[in-house]
Amino acid sequence: MRHDAPLPAGQALPLRGAPAGPGATPVPLAPAAIAAFNDLLHELHPDAPHVDQAALASMARWLDGLPVHEAEALLQARLGRLEELRRMCEDPDWQLEPALARRIRRLLDYVEQTRDLIPDDLPRLGRLDDALLVELAWPMIADELEDFRDFCRFRDENGGHADRERWLRTRLEEGALWEQLHRVRNQHYVDYGPLEGGLRVV
Structure with a gap:
């Protein structure tokens, strides 16, 4: 069964088939910058879709046509997840696998740039590429963040003192206990075999 990719917030941004309004693309999109964006995206998450100029232009027109508060909420719902990623990277008790740590830092570094695919100071649309990168790279982060x-x-339940190894060991022990209890509930304690000769009333 195919499961949908995890998302950082609610419904996915309309990368394909955005209900774009009429008019010219409200943001300059240089082909070289789009290529660099895709290179980074697929470095972060190799299975992410390719982002082309038509899709970006359509999304930009779509976002530009939304009420200001709605557009801002859509972007912030994704960008607001970055603080949790920073906390995870900086937590001394949670040692990330080095390759994953590098990918997350690459994502954070991109979002912190002001002159990237869409300049951050462009009214209304400046953070669209940042939010889109967060969303499309999210599947490589989601399980680790959970x-x-x-x-x-x-850690909170243990007075603030725990490390990743202790957490993992405890969860594995809990999982083994759960499996044992599940087996016990679904089996008879004694198997007497089939009754021979049926029941006889004396």
């Missing part, structure tokens, strides 16, 4: 959230809960 584990980190669970680790933070575990």
Whole structure:
């Protein structure tokens, strides 16, 4: 069964088939910058879709046609997740696998640039490329971030003292216990075999 890719927020941005309004593209899109964006995107998440000029132009017109507060909320719903990523990267008790740590830092570095695919100071649209990169790269982050959230809960439950190894060992032990209890509930304690000769009332 195919599952949809995890998303950082609600419904996916309309990369394909955005209901774009009429008019020219409200943002300059240099082919070399689009190519660099795709190179970074596929470095972060090799299975991400390719982003072309037509899709970006359509999305820009779509976003530009939304009410200001709605457009800002859509972008912030994605960009607001970055603080949690920074906390995960900086947490001394949660040692990230080095390759994943490098990819997350590459994502954070891009978002912090002001002169990237779409300049950040462009009214209304300046953070569209940042939000889109977060969303399309999210599948490479989602499982790790979910584990980190669970680790933070575990650490809080243990007085703020825990590391990743202890968290993992405890969760594995809990999983083994759950499997044992599940097996016990679904089996008879004694198997007497079939009754021979049926029941006889004396």
